Amino acid sequence: MEFSEVVRRRRMVRDYDPDRPLPDGLLDRLVDVGLRAPTAGFTQGVSFLILDRDADRDRFWTVTSGDGEPDSWLRGMRTAPGLILLLASADAYLDRYALADKGWTERSVEPWTAPYWFVDAGMAGMAILYAAVDADPQGRIGACFFGVPADRVERVRETFGIPAEQYVVGVVSVGHRAAGERQSGSPRSRRRQPREALVHRGNWRTPKD
């Protein structure tokens, strides 16, 4: 698929066909793309936890969801046959940037105007989202990046043996789009910003200021 087509087609998919398993090895191939994403200082402090077994995904949804009836978001997302947790280690970046070629010897989060552990997890996540679209010429495979509620992160760590120093940055769900699946979420209620509102050239302030 042309890259421009991948970009055009990509959108978050939140409702999957429960009867269509993923192609063999797809989640690993997606993670391999994530591993090729750039990392600051080549730190490689982003790691991935694949949940491709029903029991593991059930445990994930149990520890991240409330007790009441599942809402439509959760009903849809629970049908995803694959989940990839994106994890990031701040320590890995602090260690890396304290090395001689970087020389940030104080090993502190203070100088990080944009903490690269989160930037890099976003880079990997984006690569995976595009790779999921690219994986299926029929355009049936889709993915969604979503966050884990802050008060559930500790339980996710405990359940899946994730060390305390790892940030659970988010999760990518992957699967075949359900029949009748339509665009959902914020783009249904919010308009895409016009290009001129977000793109500046030469000086951030536009002439109207």
Ligand SMILES: Cc1cc2nc3c(=O)[nH]c(=O)nc-3n(C[C@H](O)[C@H](O)[C@H](O)COP(=O)(O)O)c2cc1C
């Ligand atoms: C950092 C980040 C966090 C997001 N968190 C969630 C989330 O928790 N749940 C969800 O359904 N979508 C989540 N999204 C998806 C956005 O709502 C979605 O990307 C946006 O509305 C644009 O829609 P599109 O990606 O389908 O074009 C998140 C996206 C990003 C980049």
